[in-house]
Amino acid sequence: xxxxxxxxxxxxxxxxxxxVELLKANFEVIVVDNLCNSxxxxxxxxxxxxxxxVRFYECDIRNSxxxxxxxxxxxxxxxxxxxxxxxxxxxxxxxxxxxENNVAGTVQLLKxxxxxxxxxxxxxxxxxxxxxxxxxPVCEGFxxxxxxxxxxxxLIVEDILEDLxxxxxxxxxxxxxxxxxxxxHASGEIGEDPRGIPxxxxxxxxxxxxxxxxxxxxxxxxxxxxxxxGVRDFIHVVDLAKGHLxxxxxxxxxxxxxxxxxxxxxxVSVLQMVAAFERACGKxxxxxxxxxxxxxxxxxxxxxxxxxxxxxxxAQCSLDEMCADAWRWQSKNPNxxxx
Ligand code: NAD
Ligand code: UFG
Numbered sequence: 001x002x003x004x005x006x007x008x009x010x011x012x013x014x015x016x017x018x019x020v021e022l023l024k025a026n027f028e029v030i031v032v033d034n035l036c037n038s039x040x041x042x043x044x045x046x047x048x049x050x051x052x053x054v055r056f057y058e059c060d061i062r063n064s065x066x067x068x069x070x071x072x073x074x075x076x077x078x079x080x081x082x083x084x085x086x087x088x089x090x091x092x093x094x095x096x097x098x099x100e101n102n103v104a105g106t107v108q109l110l111k112x113x114x115x116x117x118x119x120x121x122x123x124x125x126x127x128x129x130x131x132x133x134x135x136x137p138v139c140e141g142f143x144x145x146x147x148x149x150x151x152x153x154x155l156i157v158e159d160i161l162e163d164l165x166x167x168x169x170x171x172x173x174x175x176x177x178x179x180x181x182x183x184x185h186a187s188g189e190i191g192e193d194p195r196g197i198p199x200x201x202x203x204x205x206x207x208x209x210x211x212x213x214x215x216x217x218x219x220x221x222x223x224x225x226x227x228x229x230g231v232r233d234f235i236h237v238v239d240l241a242k243g244h245l246x247x248x249x250x251x252x253x254x255x256x257x258x259x260x261x262x263x264x265x266x267x268v269s270v271l272q273m274v275a276a277f278e279r280a281c282g283k284x285x286x287x288x289x290x291x292x293x294x295x296x297x298x299x300x301x302x303x304x305x306x307x308x309x310x311x312x313x314x315a316q317c318s319l320d321e322m323c324a325d326a327w328r329w330q331s332k333n334p335n336x337x338x339x
Contacts, residue, residue, distance in 0.1 A: 004028040004075055005248070008061050008109065009082030010054070011038035013192045014124065014181055016046050018080060018241040020190070023050035025245055030074050032067070033083065034060040037195060039337035045189040061105040064112055071116040078120035078172075078251065080244055081109060084153070087199055088128075088295065091150035102153035103160075110164065120172040122247045123161060126154050127179045127233070127263070127300055136267065137303035140177070140259050147295050158259075165257040172251040179233035179263030179302050181240050183322035184329035191329030192237075193336030201273060202234070202322075206330040209281045216285060218270050220292035225299055229270035229289075233263040233301035236317035236325070246313035263302025264315040273319075280323035281331075 005022060009015045010031030016038075022029050023046070031043060031054050043054050055074065059066040061083045070076075084102040085091070091098040106123075113119065130138050131145030146152035158175050165171045182202040184191030197213075198204040207213045221228040243262045250258060268276075274285050308314045317325075 002026050002028045004030065004077050006030045006032065006070065006074070006076045006079045007082065008032050008079065009084065011035060011040065011042045012082055014178070014237060014240060015082040016042045016190045017185055017237045018082070018244050019043070019046050019054060020050045020185060021238070021241045021245055023047075023052035023054070030055045030057070030070065030076060032057045032059045032061060032070055034058065037085070039193065041337040042190055042193075049185060049187050049189055061109050062100065064108045067108065067112045068115070071112055071118065076116070076118050078122070078248060079109070079113060079118060080122045080248070081106065082124050084124070086150065088148050088150045089199065091148050091153070095149035098149045098153045102150075103156050106157050106160065110160070119170045120248075120251050121161070122174045122176060122244055122251070123157065125158055125175045125177045126151070127177055127261070127302065129154050129158060129177060130300065132297045133300055136299055136301050137265060138261065138300060139303045140261060140306055162257055170255065171257075172255050173257050174247040174251055175257070175259045176243060176247060177259070177261050178240060179235050179261070179300070181237045182234045183236040183238065183317065183325040185238060186325055186328070188325070188328035188332040191326065191333065193333075201270060202277075202326055205274060205277045205285055206326050208285050209277065209283055209327065210330050210334050212334070214286065216274065216287040217290045218287050219290060219296060221289035223292075223298040225269055227269050227271050230296055231267040231269045231299035231301065233266065234268055234273065234319065234322060235262065235264050235315050236322045239315040239317050243307065243311065243313050246307075246311040250311050258310065260307040260311060261302040261304055262307060263304050265302055265304045267299055267301040268319060276319045277323045277327070279320065280327045
């Protein structure tokens with residue numbers, strides 16, 4: 001009997017890559033997504049890559065009646081919860097939407113899960129919960145803080161999940177703290193497709209390479225780092241996706257709450273990333289060093305050893321593979337999923 005998993009936000013960037021891995025591992029996959037930041041085409045591509053079918057509901061997680069219907073129509077055993085909003089700048093100008101989607105949406109989901117006696121959940125948390133870390137690499141026990149409403153929404157949901165696990169036996173919850181997911185499926189069929197001007201580094205570089213943007217603005221050249229630019233832990237999205245299957249396996253045999261970093265353990269600077277992308281695409285990437293972006297930290301990378309110990313998972317892909325796969329996706333789909 002195959003295991004039935006509900007993936008909220010499964011049409012999105014990380015969700016679509018995770019659905020591929022779930023189908024390949026013979027899970028039955030049900031996706032709920034309101035398509036506010038994604039395309040239905042992504043799931044068609046996912047089915048093509050994995051050679052399996054996804055049961056898709058165009059539904060908002062805040063709509064508990066629709067969500068209840070999804071749970072009632074499918075004998076869901078566990079949930080991977082990606083649905084939410086993720087643009088830090090937008091969260092500052094529109095905090096209500098962030099608390100409504102990320103916090104209230106998650107509470108609705110948890111209520112329906114409990115009502116339907118489903119108590120296994122993998123939640124997308126973020127390295128943003130570490131705020132400006134006092135040192136690197138960052139371990140799970142480091143103090144948490146938030147500098148913007150997006151980050152605070154992740155902190156609040158982390159706390160809600162901890163309270164829930166303390167309140168009642170039977171919950172099996174993984175809080176996975178992602179570092180910086182990049183890259184795309186090696187087929188070049190699915191990848192990150194930001195709407196409007198990309199906020200994140202790699203999609204921006206890829207759009208410069210394809211000619212959609214003139215140059216990259218490098219936010220700050222005076223950080224106390226190897227070359228003055230920001231340093232992050234970039235992780236291939238397929239490695240990240242596999243981390244979710246490892247978490248589901250873990251929760252299959254362990255009750256309670258798990259909190260784990262998903263990163264590579266290596267820091268890469270903005271300029272090192274530019275150089276790696278140039279190698280991958282064979283073009284030079286124009287850039288200008290400009291002022292720091294408010295709220296950015298100088299450096300942040302993971303200590304990934306806890307995930308290795310408890311989940312038997314570790315990132316495999318190199319920086320060059322991340323860039324090669326991102327470039328394949330970008331060059332095969334210059335306008336993303338808009339055909
Ligand atoms: P994404 O925007 O590509 O995917 C999120 C998906 O959720 C989208 O398909 C969107 O349409 C859907 N969605 C949003 N609100 C919804 C709602 N109310 N009801 C139903 N569907 C809804 O983002 P992603 O990069 O795949 O991120 C997935 C999760 O991982 C998010 O929770 C994000 O905060 C978290 N995360 C992302 C990163 C990153 O850098 N990409 C880093 C750390 C954590
Ligand atoms: N950067 C540039 N130019 C750009 C975009 C980014 O120089 O056009 C720099 C940033 O200043 C930073 C690095 O590239 O030094 C990475 O920036 P990203 O925006 O790609 O990633 P962040 O680490 O700032 O943020 C990401 C997610 C957040 C999440 C955080 C921690 O976007 O949602 O990782 O997980 F909270």
